[in-house]
Amino acid sequence: VSATGRAVADVLVDGERIVAVLAPGSELLGTNLATSVDTVVDAGGKYVIPGGIDAHTHMQLPFGGTSASDTFETGTRAAAWGGTTTIVDFAVQTYGTKVPDGLAAWHELAAGNCAIDYGFHQIVGGIDDDSLAYLPKLVDEGITSYKLFMAYPGVFYSDDAQILKAMQVAADTGLLTMMHAENGPVIDVLAQQLVDAGKTSPYFHGKARVWQAEEEATHRAIMLSNITGAPLYVVHVSAKQAVEQLAAARDNGFNVFGETCPQYLYLSLEEQLGASSEQWGEFEGAKWVCSTPLRSRAEGHQDHMWQALRTNDLQMVSTDHCPFCMKDQKTLGLGDFRKIPNGIGSVEHRMDLMYQGVVTGQITLERWVELTSTTPARMFGMYGKKGVIQPGADADIVVYDPNGHTSIGLNKTHHMNMDHSAWEGFEIDGHVDTVISKGKVIVDNGQYLGRKGDGSFVKRGLSQYLV
Numbered sequence: 001v002s003a004t005g006r007a008v009a010d011v012l013v014d015g016e017r018i019v020a021v022l023a024p025g026s027e028l029l030g031t032n033l034a035t036s037v038d039t040v041v042d043a044g045g046k047y048v049i050p051g052g053i054d055a056h057t058h059m060q061l062p063f064g065g066t067s068a069s070d071t072f073e074t075g076t077r078a079a080a081w082g083g084t085t086t087i088v089d090f091a092v093q094t095y096g097t098k099v100p101d102g103l104a105a106w107h108e109l110a111a112g113n114c115a116i117d118y119g120f121h122q123i124v125g126g127i128d129d130d131s132l133a134y135l136p137k138l139v140d141e142g143i144t145s146y147k148l149f150m151a152y153p154g155v156f157y158s159d160d161a162q163i164l165k166a167m168q169v170a171a172d173t174g175l176l177t178m179m180h181a182e183n184g185p186v187i188d189v190l191a192q193q194l195v196d197a198g199k200t201s202p203y204f205h206g207k208a209r210v211w212q213a214e215e216e217a218t219h220r221a222i223m224l225s226n227i228t229g230a231p232l233y234v235v236h237v238s239a240k241q242a243v244e245q246l247a248a249a250r251d252n253g254f255n256v257f258g259e260t261c262p263q264y265l266y267l268s269l270e271e272q273l274g275a276s277s278e279q280w281g282e283f284e285g286a287k288w289v290c291s292t293p294l295r296s297r298a299e300g301h302q303d304h305m306w307q308a309l310r311t312n313d314l315q316m317v318s319t320d321h322c323p324f325c326m327k328d329q330k331t332l333g334l335g336d337f338r339k340i341p342n343g344i345g346s347v348e349h350r351m352d353l354m355y356q357g358v359v360t361g362q363i364t365l366e367r368w369v370e371l372t373s374t375t376p377a378r379m380f381g382m383y384g385k386k387g388v389i390q391p392g393a394d395a396d397i398v399v400y401d402p403n404g405h406t407s408i409g410l411n412k413t414h415h416m417n418m419d420h421s422a423w424e425g426f427e428i429d430g431h432v433d434t435v436i437s438k439g440k441v442i443v444d445n446g447q448y449l450g451r452k453g454d455g456s457f458v459k460r461g462l463s464q465y466l467v
């Protein structure tokens, strides 16, 4: 199955690469494939797809006095279990530090530890003369996208003047600007007022982060992008009004893109409000504290995200994988939702959760491949090597069984380094059977055969969506 169609075929792999895609039983150079190769993976009755590409993960992200609980080792292994063969993680520069130092630290964390291939985007948390001067060098290092934040004043935040200057450099160099589009200063005032009124439980995280703050910031980012001529990629879109801003801009010919995440398709603020457990009481809701937040189902955001994936108003699905345990991490925010580390762990479940959208008729099989692999490869300058099964591409291949079943939960399928699952109880009418990364079978029939260090750094080219 590819982004454009499906066919019955044999895929021939030699070393790390795909060398041929052939009609079944064909002969290559006079030899019958089925009898002359070393290893045959029988995918009869199953789907063969290009390995998933999760272009938005945060392994070990420092946040709110703690760090995301998956290391590159545990997080990429969990990704592999779930049929993802490439991640693009975010190297971090915070205000007052140097971009190359942040980047070097990220290389240090990842090198030799990953189960699958990985690339980096660069978070630039302090736009100043130094960081602006460094942006063009990122391209030479294979880091062709960077992320700015319109939220989190005092931590990662950039104001409009800083964003404008960064986008001017991006327009000149071909760097893709990724934006966390929420009006942080407004959200912080609303959050303070809620806390002052004694409304401190996890649910109020979502009440403070109103959709208007996402719509407004999305619109502002689009206009700054248009002023500068820099293309824009808005991350973790969750509000239907933000999608409408992107759709209108695209209709006007602006080169802007949007991603959503499984949590904004499946989970809601109402469910977070209703969440409670013997162990955690209403603090149970902290498991789903992420930014942008879960949105109200009554307001129709979830249905709108699925629709936008069908109509291409949104182009991709990533996870924003940013796992924190309840114990000692999420609980930092007991009594004040602002101190709950923001994030959900999903890197292991994206391919399954999106396949369930095929089962329920939300998207086609081809669109599943496009949203989870082919477009991420194109968007982030890896297409041809990744995101497609064709001669010359890396042999990153997943055999997916539509007759299999996956029960998601902490004591079922769970390899992420977390003490809970945000997806407990989800049932998927499909199963990742075999995962091949650069020609090596790393997951097969419930067995992990890979090693840390199998994955290497991918130097990415410019986005293939630049015009």
Ligand code: DUC
Residues within 6 Å of the ligand: 058, 063, 180, 289, 290, 291, 292, 320, 322, 342, 343, 344
């Ligand atoms: N959102 C999250 O949920 N976690 C990390 C950063 C972000 O923007």
Ligand code: ZN
Residues within 6 Å of the ligand: 180, 235, 236, 291, 292
């Ligand atoms: Zn973000």
Ligand code: ZN
Residues within 6 Å of the ligand: 056, 058, 235, 320, 322
């Ligand atoms: Zn993120």
